Amino acid sequence: MVMSETIKEARHSYLDAPYGLKSWLLTRDHKRIAMLYLISITIFFMLGGLFAAGIRLELLTPKGDIWSADLYNKMFSMHGVIMVFFFLVPSIPATLGNFFVPIMIGTKDLAFPRINLLSWYLYVIGGVIALIVLAMGGIDTGWTFYTPYSSFASNTNVTLAIVGVFVAGFSSILTGFNFIVTVHRMRAPGMTWFRLPLFVWAQYATSLVMILGTPVVAITLTLVAAERTLHLGIFDPKIGGDPVLFQHLFWFYSHPAVYIMILPGMGVISELVAAMSRKQIFGYGFVAASSLAIAILGFLVWGHHLFVSSQSIYAGMVFSIITMLVAVPSAVKTFNWAATMYKGAVSWESPTFWVVGFMGLFLIGGLTGLYLAAMGMDIALHDTYFVVAHFHYIMVGGAIMAFMGGLHFWWPKMTGRMYNEGLAKAAAVLVFVGFNFTFFPQFILGYLGMPRRYYAYPDEFQVWNVLSSAGASVLGIGYMLVFTYMMYSLFRGEPAPANPWGAKGLEWTTSSPPPTFNFDEDPIVTEPAYDYKPAGSEVIVG
């Protein structure tokens, strides 16, 4: 076949030189490590999705009639643990970040390649531990591990699950730490901070959160494990401990963690909007600064999870007002992205579909955070399906849409293959429609009062639950479609040119896929990012 001959004649890329399983498992190449991560997180995404299917299946009817209560509790707990710790937190940073941060700053690899490989192995070990926990029946504490339920009432394998999360968290810390040192010390000559692509700014901000926040959840969960196994109790009310202290310590990480999950996605969207519009990002400085603002402010809002938990009302007010503040940089980004499209040359290729889908869904997700940030409103909405809808709009409608968009945009670069454009557009539409049908009804359910983590509910809630479950099946089909045509493209896809989208950025100056050391010659940077200029035209100042 002509196609494969062409590929055989092509120069060796990072994919096939050196060859063999051992060369992959002992690689120091950030691009290979990114692909290893991509395979592993996809497996966990499917597992987490399976549990989501189990949840939505049960919620078709008001009675708990498919699974037992305990099994349902384990399903939503494992869904949360897997999706948060084993999918979303690593997703973009460990795949697209690992692959593109060094290339975008013009260097050969991350600062610490062996530590990068170690981070993947830690992820795998943590994942295997999670699978063992699953095989032993899973945990039923929810991914939030609230005490005292997790420290003395649950009789599932909480301690082992904590070990798995701890190890995966360490993997996350190593990724973040690698990126920080890399961005500080490895930029190519001429790559000043303000010429960095916004994806790199986003990864940098995310890495700050990773290194500052993750250790806190590590020690917090360690304390729960210590209470369970060694009776070294500090949250036990019987000896004077305060179970709410756990919540403070837990959310001190877990709130910034949601920014770990969305900031990289925002970085991807900045790249895609600029490339798909062939236009300089509107307000580059503001977008870069907003990533940092979100990272910093994100550490100051954790108490908004504790408004009704017996936290002091004055602390609550401080958290509420700062939460309102942290919404603003996200709004700034959204307006800047929209403004970038103004007088752009907007391509209708598939990445654009994912971008537009992201904008709509992230908008709703972010805005609905305002309801929860307003303390009085939160009284009605706390721990209801409104919260579930809000965070899924951001994490799935936002982060996963962005991840899909980035995967589609950079797939030709990473794999050297083009995927089927028509199917990709169809998948974007399916995912968008399916997603809205799944999660929009949940806002309504939340205000009606349906609590989270319920497997049985009053009859009058059924209509919205049925709509939600129907949407979930469409969403699932959409994701499966993506998986199918992407896998197919690996074997039968058109060979990709170096720059299929005609985009600016160092990654498009090298071959698809890149050679092992990224560039044939070390780049020297002389222009700002997104320097799209029509040939021979004057500069228009906006």
Next chain:
Amino acid sequence: MSSSFPLFPPSASSVATEMDLLYLFITGVCAFFTVVVTLVVVYFTIKYKRRSPNDVGADIHGSLVLELTWTIIPLILSLIMFGWGASLFYRLSRPPSDAMEITVVGKQWMWKVQHPEGVREINELHVPLGHNVRLTLGSEDVIHDFAIPAFRVKIDVVPGKFTTMWFNATQIGTYHIFCAQYCGTKHSGMIGQVIVMTPQDYEAWLAGGRSTGSAAQNGERLFADLSCITCHKADATGRGPSLIGLYGSTVQLADGRKVVADDNYLRESIMNSQAKIVQGFQPIMPAFQTQISEENLLQLLAYLKSLKPATAAPAPAHEK
């Protein structure tokens, strides 16, 4: 309003309307921005569609005016939401002083309610229409949450402390009670109903209920059984301070601090008596942690709250 596509729960409390208004305000703001930004993005995607493969967009870098505008306006809107939300929360956290007190104990997986007159219920809460009701809640095991969507209220129920919430029911009917903090196997089953009745019907219901004495009377009995009475004499000659009029007053502690004797202060003084010593007294009171159940603790509190100055005999906690 019941319909096949319900959007709002019943509005059955004095705050439900305001909560719904705040909800609608935020929804209005969100809907506005969603529609505007979506339309703008879709419009730009269509209007500025790339015409030829080598097309490039205009060379526009930014605009400080626009950045400031779309930073400041969202900020103002969100601060309005903050202010309104905080105000509502504040009012919901300050029960009116004339509220009737009902105690609730949550345990896996049921709600145990006790009215001040002594009538108990499980998973049900009868309340009179139009009266301020204050709930004091405790937990016997893990964290639960007592939620009444029709009243738009909820509060976590945390072991080791008391939490409170209040409401004023404005519509006769039966409404859902949910546990809204995951607590184990039967979390979805830890539900009940609140039944709002006319005040006359409520009195009739109370009278018909079996009771083993009012909460305060039970508390008084416990006060004697647990020998509290040995040290806490009414005439302040005992080894412990007199407890008449204590509840709600400001207490001077031995370490110089002043604290208000609220529910949690009373609880701590019984369970962990060495934590705060009253000025002028010795730290000799034993701690009753592990010796008193949540329900008994609440009954003791009901008795202590009834000890008002110039009252020779304790009065039941039920208001006039």
Next chain:
Amino acid sequence: MASHDAHAHHPKQQHHFYSMEQQLEASILGMWVFLVTEVMFFGGLFMAYIVYRHMYPLAWAESSHELNVYMGGGNTVVLICSSLTMALAVRAAQIGSRKGQIVNLILTILLGSTFLVVKYFEYKAKFEHGLVPGPHFDPHELLANGTLAPIHLPQGSEIFFSLYFIMTGIHALHMVVGIALMLIILAMAWKGKFGPDYYNPVEISGLYWHFVDIVWIFLFPLLYLLGAHFSL
């Protein structure tokens, strides 16, 4: 600019760096970032300490009094000395003195091990005095005549001891890792691998060691010196 085949570079320079200087700067920045994560890790424990000390000041003072301030104080001196020997080892590597590195690294390891041995005896005493939280928490005190007498500790003491064991235990784990690190560095120093042009590993291990020392410097007064009564 320099590409990877241009000129001969130091054997220890890794492929993706363009100079030894860049490599050194990256590894030092990396260790500082890692130490920041360690600060956050211990930070959670210190937060819990602060919250509970505020809630149970009496329990904190009386429980602290039960700790052996002499063993703790001695350990503090031991660790500070080990930081000195560590710094001297880094200096020896910088000036290329193989003997200086070996002597000082061995001293550091010995001092660190002394710390752990003393810790073992401290824990053993806690165990014997019934001060380990959990079902066997039954506080006793050693009297002057050598017998154990039961004592009453205020509520909150079990939490104090939980924090004591967790904080000092995790610190001790870090010491173990530190000693293992020192043994590796010692082996490399023995083989003469370090000199003025390459001493990264010694420097960054030194940073780690100093950090573990500093954590102890916070732990000692916060845990041991609250209820200490010295008579002059």
